[in-house]
Amino acid sequence: MKILHTSDWHLGQYFMGKSRKSEHSALIDWLFDCVEKNAIDLVLIAGDIFDTGSPPSYARELYNTLVLGLRHRHCQLVIVAGNHDSVSMLNESSSLLAELNTYVVAAATPQQPHQHVIELYEKGSDKVAGLLCAIPYIRPRDIVLSEAGEDERGKQGLLAEQIKVFYHEVYQIAQEKSVALGGVPILGSGHLTTLGASVSESVREIYVGSLESFPLDFFPPFSYLALGHIHRPQKVAGLEHVRYSGSPIALSFDELGSQKGVVIVDYSKSLANPIIETLSIPCFQPMLSVSGDISCVVKALKNALDTLDLKDKEAPLWAEVTLVSDEYVSDLYRQLQQALDDLPIELLRVKRQLKTQAQAMDNTNQETLSELSVEQVFERCLQSAHIEDEKPALTRLFKHHYQGMLSKQQELDNENL
Structure with a gap:
């Protein structure tokens, strides 16, 4: 069977x-x-x-x-x-x-x-x-x-x-x-x-x-x-x-x-x-998600077309684009459309991301909560909060309360035994 x-x-x-x-x-x-x-x-x-x-x-x-x-x-x-x-x-x-x-x-x-x-x-x-x-x-x-x-x-x-x-x-x-x-x-x-x-x-x-x-x-x-x-x-x-x-x-x-x-x-x-x-399972609809500045994004999409060898405009590449830049671009979608004119590409989603945000995401290596300890989660929160002056005091308070919680949990475990 x-x-x-x-x-x-x-x-x-x-x-x-x-x-x-x-x-x-x-x-x-x-x-x-x-x-x-x-x-x-x-x-x-x-x-x-x-x-x-x-x-x-x-x-x-x-x-x-x-x-x-x-x-x-x-x-x-x-x-x-x-x-x-x-x-x-x-x-x-x-x-x-x-x-x-x-x-x-x-x-x-x-x-x-x-x-x-x-x-x-x-x-x-x-x-x-x-x-x-x-x-x-x-x-x-x-x-x-x-x-x-x-x-x-x-x-x-x-x-x-x-x-x-x-x-x-x-x-x-x-x-x-x-x-x-x-x-x-x-x-x-x-x-x-x-x-x-x-x-x-x-x-x-x-x-x-x-x-x-x-x-x-x-x-x-x-x-x-x-x-x-x-x-x-x-x-x-x-x-x-x-x-x-x-x-x-x-x-x-x-x-x-x-x-x-x-x-x-x-x-x-x-x-x-x-x-x-x-x-x-073979891919029945080509899709791509790319990020970078406008020139990098356009180059990546065109390279993808060469790799996929898409000739039929009735089966276009579906794309998600994330523009990484600290400068505001008011007509981003229009600029991308002009750069990709006559190519079999459909922009389904266009987003903008600040370079500082992108760097922070790269530094975390896409970590999941299950992979981090309690102390590491606290450290990540401090890093994202950008409160350098208050870090020492907050760290002392966290360690004090966390150690107290661990001690109480140990006492309860001992009582159950």
């Missing part, structure tokens, strides 16, 4: 006013070829198949094309809903799609956990080769009720615990089935943020004011965990079998640094130790 894991297609998305229809159409054609060449038995889309709850008609047509194309290739399709998807819209055709070998899980149903266990088959066989705990994006109202007087930390803890319980209840049902079937592998899915995942600017926070990220050790011991919501492909905590496939096309300019792809999980040689690999 071979499984292809993908997520976050966002059919119907408009990127800064530009339709992604042609890209998604090309993606579906590529996927069909991939399924045939790699003998894929199941395609799993881990959430956000659509960009909005009311997608345009062409997005629904692409959805139908995907379903029918995989049905024609005798490939099972499982779609779990994401935070962008409409439960009612996905549910309206789920019973019909089930007759076409497509299974849609639109909402979490804690009262009926057995509905989340889907049997997986090899092509041309009625034998169950695996089980999927198909868990979609979990809306807090579907799984837990807040209690009066509960603080924010209490709400977060309660929600995380209830999600954990739900996952384990579904896994328990799958485990019993697996034993009855002779020990087939159990896979899981999820559409959420786990601790340690790296996000991009196109990712919407989904537990605002509540649970921001779900602890990895709260998941059951799945053979493979297919995650969605984060658009950058990545392993979670360095684990081979816990992955975000990432979005198949770049949904923001800051995603251009990561190669888009799908994850193939191959159980054909071993049920206990599947071969897990990433298959790269």
Whole structure:
């Protein structure tokens, strides 16, 4: 059995006013070829198949094309809903799609956990080769009720615990089935943020004011965990079998640094130790983000055209430009347009940044909060505040209070022991 894991297609998305229809159409054609060449038995889309709850008609047509194309290739399709998807819209055709070998899980149903266990088959066989705990994006109202007087930390803890319980209840049902079937592998899915995942600017926070990220050790011991919501492909905590496939096309300019792809999980040689690999997706729409002064930006864009060899003006390069300068340029967009006249380039976003800001960003090396200690975070704050005279006093106060907090925490730990 071979499984292809993908997520976050966002059919119907408009990127800064530009339709992604042609890209998604090309993606579906590529996927069909991939399924045939790699003998894929199941395609799993881990959430956000659509960009909005009311997608345009062409997005629904692409959805139908995907379903029918995989049905024609005798490939099972499982779609779990994401935070962008409409439960009612996905549910309206789920019973019909089930007759076409497509299974849609639109909402979490804690009262009926057995509905989340889907049997997986090899092509041309009625034998169950695996089980999927198909868990979609979990809306807090579907799984837990807040209690009066509960603080924010209490709400977060309660929600995380209830999600954990739900996952384990579904896994328990799958485990019993697996034993009855002779020990087939159990896979899981999820559409959420786990601790340690790296996000991009196109990712919407989904537990605002509540649970921001779900602890990895709260998941059951799945053979493979297919995650969605984060658009950058990545392993979670360095684990081979816990992955975000990432979005198949770049949904923001800051995603251009990561190669888009799908994850193939191959159980054909071993049920206990599947071969897990990433298959790269070609770029269907050239995009580029450049920064510098006007001359540097224009040169970079023209060099990109030479590299891409873009001849067709109907498929232009989409560009984001950041002008780095301490001087105010009132007609920046017009100057760029004139410099790029008659070239197949569309400027989707033009920004201005002061040189001092750019240098500060370079000095931080794009550090993330998780990579810094408490002391380093404090140092970065002082550096950005530009209050040289007050630094010594603020540093003394910080060290005094921080050491006091550590001492109190140590005392509490000793009492608990």
